[in-house]
Amino acid sequence: MHLTQEDALVNLRIPGPTACPPDVLDSLSGQMMNHRGPEFGAILERVTEGLRPFLATENDILILTCSGSGVMEAAVVNTLSPGDNVLAVSIGAFGDRFGQIAEAYGANVTPLDFEWGSAADPATIADAVRDTEACALLLTHNETSTGVTNPLQQICAAAREAKPDLLILVNAVSSAGCIPVEPDNWGIDVLVTGSQKGWQVPPGLAMAVVGPRAWDAYETARMPRFYLDFGKAREFVAKGQTPFTPAVTVFYGLDLALRNMASEGTEATYARHQRIAAHCRRRIEALGLDLFADPRFASNTVTAVRVPDGIDGADLSRLLRTEYDTVIAGGQAALTGKIFRIGHLGWVDQAQIDAALDALGDALAQLGYVAPAQAEDHA
Amino acid sequence: MHLTQEDALVNLRIPGPTACPPDVLDSLSGQMMNHRGPEFGAILERVTEGLRPFLATENDILILTCSGSGVMEAAVVNTLSPGDNVLAVSIGAFGDRFGQIAEAYGANVTPLDFEWGSAADPATIADAVRDTEACALLLTHNETSTGVTNPLQQICAAAREAKPDLLILVNAVSSAGCIPVEPDNWGIDVLVTGSQKGWQVPPGLAMAVVGPRAWDAYETARMPRFYLDFGKAREFVAKGQTPFTPAVTVFYGLDLALRNMASEGTEATYARHQRIAAHCRRRIEALGLDLFADPRFASNTVTAVRVPDGIDGADLSRLLRTEYDTVIAGGQAALTGKIFRIGHLGWVDQAQIDAALDALGDALAQLGYVAPAQAEDHA
Incomplete structure (x- = not known):
């Protein structure tokens, strides 16, 4: 590069x-196409497969038209029900936000705050998972507001040991594509990221990796959802589409950016x-x-x-x-x-x-x- | 043109x-900028004012990063509470969708379907507003699935007469910018549209006109919301920003497209x-x-x-x-x-x-x- x-x-x-990059910016000027036609289907498939090595997953990759906060909301509302006990780990503004989202949808949120500038401690989190009987853990991989990267693998391992069927939802908006994330290997159930961070394209798209435990949770999750529904997104991916009109020009850019990233x-x-x-x-x-x-x-x-x-x-x-x-x-x-x-x-x-x-x-x-x-x- | x-x-x-148009497509290739800086603030203000004559409103214009269905959801969740009696008028697939969104969030939805291919009848709607004790009416201005434009002004007048404090939420996704809409004059409380329809720009942004009755409803509305929250959007507009990272390249396009539209x-x-x-x-x-x-x-x-x-x-x-x-x-x-x-x-x-x-x-x-x-x- x-x-x-x-x-x-x-x-x-x-x-x-x-x-x-200039070539990505140029690609944004492509004329519109039918988002329900075969050309878009081919882009959606290429982009999904292009994301896969950087997201280190064999699970479903869903792409929504929204910001990082939108896809954080999607992670919550597709897996949880009002009243669920949720442990929200925070080391900064975006950790706080994740908890606020769950609270807005009626989860019973216990905040677990670490001093801003420091990382979250795996053992403390594991203890809190046990103490709060949390069914879900909200984590931030890279806290954009403080410039701290949590030891995500260690946290996930400790939390999973504390509660084997815990749902682990991870905000990797400003890490994925730049810092290794391994949702499948680390036992992460939903991991989300956004186009405008490490992916070398403008804002407008957000991605979610959704694993089997999250899909099980989806079946019984009662938080309301429509636009951010993972089930609809998965159903449409199968036919090479998105449920709602996607930000097609950002898809054009991402298609090229991921080819560049694969080259590197x-x-x-x-x-x-x-x-x-x-x-x-x-x-x-x-x-x-x-x-x-x-x-x-x-x-x-x-x-x-x-x-x-x-x-x-x-x-x-x-x-x-x-x-x-x-x-x-x-x-x-x-x-x-x-x-x-x-x-x-x-x-x-x-x-x-x-x-x-x-x-x-x-x-x-x-x-x-x-x-x-x-x-x-x-x- | x-x-x-x-x-x-x-x-x-x-x-x-x-x-x-080619000039709009070219404008999408602009380099990223700080979405919290003064340059973006200037674009947001120009775009908002550029939309105003086509949206014929003096009320708040909010711009969200999502599709038309996303902003339809926003209209619902920012004004209603679970259990609210809602009358959902449908003459096609998008009318059905509006009702489904309200239902997903727990509204008590009464569908009022007219035959696909025909328009909705103002008098029938007014009767149903009275009969169902609806607090809100969901309307589609232009039904994209059937190519029918409802007589929106007449429907609003009849419904408003039937129930003066009725909330009227209108999907104008495929009409606004092409067919006159007058939310203020016609008594529409929320009117929504999407960038990729009449606005000559790619998908990625959606707009909502929010009137005083809707803001009153917002104060007590209990449907959960975070990403699509109108209150946050209004708060950030005041400082020349959006609450969450917006699709900035679509803003570049819309800035130019609205100048073109003003010329025409x-x-x-x-x-x-x-x-x-x-x-x-x-x-x-x-x-x-x-x-x-x-x-x-x-x-x-x-x-x-x-x-x-x-x-x-x-x-x-x-x-x-x-x-x-x-x-x-x-x-x-x-x-x-x-x-x-x-x-x-x-x-x-x-x-x-x-x-x-x-x-x-x-x-x-x-x-x-x-x-x-x-x-x-x-x-």
Whole structure:
């Protein structure tokens, strides 16, 4: 994969929507087609099979037209009933959201919160699964709001041991395609992701991997659903269609993006994300800035950085955007103004991160920031 | 508006997704942007204001990332509670679907079916509103499955008189932008439409007009919702955002398409649809074919035609697609194999309809069809 800064006017370094390669963008301009015809059926099949190696599954892959939050809702409403005891593990804003969705549909949600910036602890989760008699566990693989990747495999193993028939629903919106996920091997019943994160295409589509235990749960789940119904989606996949009119242009893009991703290969794609993330963190530290995430669980798709003392986070974002053509993300919820975030997922190479970090260093200097080491030198 | 057959390789004559103009398709290739930044806020505002003249409303316009069925669900779940008495008027497959959605969420739905091919009768509806003590009425403006446009204004007036505080929810997915809708003037509380029908852009976005009575209902409505929540959408519109990551490329397209539509003007757009639909019906009849819809309520966006005796509808569709590069829609549900449908909505001109009808005549002849008049001549 080769790309240069010249490919885009703006260095979009938010954790989604992520910049898309030029050939993918071009493919979005295809004329409409009959979404119930054989041409679309062929695309749906290619896309589904193209997703499969990155989703490491032999189970059903369903593609819905919605955002990541929409498919998180789908995971909940297709497997649960009002009154179900649900344990919602949260290490940030998106973990909170998963619990809120279940609550909106009448689940009896017990939140299990870990400090933002840290990862969730498998043993604590296993204990809570036992204590709460939870029938379902809501997990976030990669917490976009804090830049932390949970030890998903270990959590699933511990929780499954605590309760063998537990339903494990995983938000992998900002990890899948960039960080290995193995729903079948790790005992995940529903895993969801979104097109605009690691998949190198615009927002509009979301994917769900649905395993046998989830389909069993579907049969008796009583939360209401229509548009987000997994059963309808599966029924239509069998005839090469989606139940409702899909975002066909995003399908065009995904069809091409997945071919590109297959060329790079799963392992190379994961390695690239790991390498670039490590490089990003090194450069952040070289600027004398503090990483927000526990370094043992730092995300390979998004890096959260503490706004240094004396600097206004909103000013920094604005300056980067208006004078450096670099767009970063701020903090969310309680972290507003306290951190900023740099996305490095999907179509990303080291050059883009270097450009963003160069801009960041210059913008900080312009705002009067002096790195601690330099400050010492000055002292 | 000028376009020729050469603009598209295939004459896509289904009632959505509809073919999009080349400049709109080009605009879909724009690079991603921050959906929480000022550039997207400007697009959201322009698009909302661009929709306003065609939606003839001063009320809230909310844009969701989903299909038409998704926004139909939104209309229901944001205004109703389980157990509510709902009258679901149906003249076809999409009328049935609206009732099914309300039922899925626990409404007490009374169906009021009129024969497919005919329109709904205002007086009968008013009587049923009184008899069923319905708190809400589900209506379809233009029934895509039968090519019939209901007399919406008259229905709303009669129903409103029967029950002044009735909630009137209208599916205008395949009418708005092509056929006049006046939610404010006609007393419609929620009116919904979808990007891929009359709006000259690909699928992925859906719009809802939400009036004051619907917002009052929202306050007490207890159907569960999260992704499709109108309140969240309104809250985020105020800051130039959507609550969840939107289909940004479809927004790029809609931004341009609405500028094009403003240039043509609302009245000219409606007149073009009326003219082309009338032309389509005349040419169908000239082929000796039978129109399916009651001529008094024939739709200006889609024409349904009875498959003539001795012809297999599936064969006809396949032949048109494979040998004439013309894609028509078949019948749905009970009408499968009995009718075919020709879409003439959005970016459409008479030349496209003429080409489709030329192809239809040739394909029918190839299949051995002899028009009744010709048959007489031969006799």
